[in-house]
Amino acid sequence: MSANSPSEVVIVGGGIYGTSLAYQLAKAGKTVTLLEAGEIACGASGGPGERGVRSNGRDFRELPICSLSLSLWKHYQETFEGGVGYRRLGGIKVYDVSYGHREHEVKGRMEAMAASQTSLGCPSQVWSRDEVLAREPELAGSIFGAVYCPHDGVGDHTFATRQFAKEAAKAGVTIRTGAKVAEILHAKGVASGVRLESGEVVAVGDRLVILANAGAEALLKPVLKAHETSPVWNLMPQMIYVTNPLNKTVNYLLSHAHRSLAVKQIPDGTLMLSGGAHVAYTPEGLWKGSLSAITQNVTDAIMTFPFIDNSSFVKADASRVEAVSADLIPLIGQPEALSNTLYGYGWSGHGFAISLGFTKLFTDWIVSGSKPDALKPFSPTRFHEPAAFLGAAAVSRAA
Numbered sequence: 176m177s178a179n180s181p182s183e184v185v186i187v188g189g190g191i192y193g194t195s196l197a198y199q200l201a202k203a204g205k206t207v208t209l210l211e212a213g214e215i216a217c218g219a220s221g222g223p224g225e226r227g228v229r230s231n232g233r234d235f236r237e238l239p240i241c242s243l244s245l246s247l248w249k250h251y252q253e254t255f256e257g258g259v260g261y262r263r264l265g266g267i268k269v270y271d272v273s274y275g276h277r278e279h280e281v282k283g284r285m286e287a288m289a290a291s292q293t294s295l296g297c298p299s300q301v302w303s304r305d306e307v308l309a310r311e312p313e314l315a316g317s318i319f320g321a322v323y324c325p326h327d328g329v330g331d332h333t334f335a336t337r338q339f340a341k342e343a344a345k346a347g348v349t350i351r352t353g354a355k356v357a358e359i360l361h362a363k364g365v366a367s368g369v370r371l372e373s374g375e376v377v378a379v380g381d382r383l384v385i386l387a388n389a390g391a392e393a394l395l396k397p398v399l400k401a402h403e404t405s406p407v408w409n410l411m412p413q414m415i416y417v418t419n420p421l422n423k424t425v426n427y428l429l430s431h432a433h434r435s436l437a438v439k440q441i442p443d444g445t446l447m448l449s450g451g452a453h454v455a456y457t458p459e460g461l462w463k464g465s466l467s468a469i470t471q472n473v474t475d476a477i478m479t480f481p482f483i484d485n486s487s488f489v490k491a492d493a494s495r496v497e498a499v500s501a502d503l504i505p506l507i508g509q510p511e512a513l514s515n516t517l518y519g520y521g522w523s524g525h526g527f528a529i530s531l532g533f534t535k536l537f538t539d540w541i542v543s544g545s546k547p548d549a550l551k552p553f554s555p556t557r558f559h560e561p562a563a564f565l566g567a568a569a570v571s572r573a574a
């Protein structure tokens with residue numbers, strides 16, 4: 176490539192998706208430019224604490240990709256100098272019997288979930304009450320079982336995103352921060368470049384990839400046809416941090432089968448509570464918490480780990496925005512009007528865990544020119560084509 180020729184691939188968005196894709200494509204021999212409006216990891220892939228790297232309880236359509244992703248988290252943790260901040264602790268989804276429900280129903284649902292997760296590539300075991308309390312002794316006595324996923328864990332998302340950016344730069348990727356894309360430029364059915372807010376045009380060699388999360392919809396809307404658009408909205412998940420004065424240990428990444436809760440213990444011992452009600456979103460990126468959102472999440476945490484009642488409040492953070500789709504799985508596609516453009520967004524609050532699997536499949540797509548079958552369930556046309564959603568067999572049976 177001469178100094179003035181465009182990169183083969185231009186990526187918009189410097190979160191975990193953009194940086195890990197840039198790295199993988201550079202390693203596959205592509206020339207790559209990554210454009211980020213702010214700084215690397217200034218969006219959902221940044222901020223304090225850790226993210227859950229979880230297969231447990233996921234939408235089944237995501238599980239094969241999650242399985243691939245979890246193996247890649249382990250691989251990069253072991254091969255990057257300094258790792259990627261991934262800790263494979265194992266994850267548990269605990270359950271009790273909520274008011275009005277039957278024990279056999281809860282247990283049956285959990286056993287069916289564990290069996291399906293295992294057959295879709297994410298090993299899962301059902302633990303009895305004694306087994307779960309022996310391994311996570313601070314749990315409330317009302318817990319009577321758990322689904323355990325040994326490959327689940329946690330990741331320092333900010334560190335991981337910066338590590339991929341660092342390794343991508345070493346592999347030759349041009350990373351431009353403060354480069355907000357205002358518009359996709361196109362001619363004859365392909366994206367020819369992007370115009371930055373500054374007015375500068377960045378030319379696209381072969382492929383444009385939009386991985387701009389909450390910024391993706393605005394860029395794509397002018398080029399998508401009506402049947403390619405999808406209902407998305409933005410949410411601001413809230414993370415609560417509390418002290419650990421009794422020096423207790425939470426051994427696993429924990430979620431609950433019917434409480435809106437995630438609990439992690441970050442390396443300094445602080446407890447991180449999340450998974451509860453989200454806070455208000457404003458287009459300016461401002462967030463407004465509420466006592467009710469905090470109260471609900473803290474109550475669910477104490478009902479699960481009673482020792483947390485001794486903790487003191489440290490802070491709540493809900494400064495990061497995430498795009499969400501109507502069925503809570505991502506939107507991955509190629510606009511009909513632009514044959515060289517790909518996009519992925521709408522990770523719906525749980526995109527960190529599966530990011531490396533999706534970016535591996537994006538890499539395969541770009542290198543081979545064919546869309547991997549595993550990405551097909553995520554096409555936005557699912558909202559417009561009932562036949563595709565139900566499957567051809569179901570439609571022909573009904574006819």
Ligand SMILES: Cc1cc2nc3c(=O)[nH]c(=O)nc-3n(C[C@H](O)[C@H](O)[C@H](O)COP(=O)(O)OP(=O)(O)OC[C@H]3O[C@@H](n4cnc5c(N)ncnc54)[C@H](O)[C@@H]3O)c2cc1C
Nearest residue numbers: 188190191192212218219220227356388390525526527528
């Ligand atoms: C508080 C919170 C907690 C979460 N917890 C979990 C969890 O426990 N487990 C899990 O798996 N997932 C979790 N998620 C989801 C996960 O963090 C995201 O799905 C993932 O980080 C999304 O990565 P991304 O690269 O697509 O987006 P982002 O990190 O948001 O990156 C997109 C980038 O695009 C840039 N951009 C936008 N518009 C433009 C433009 N026009 N031009 C140039 N650049 C642009 C933005 O500045 C941003 O840096 C959580 C999300 C949040 C917000």
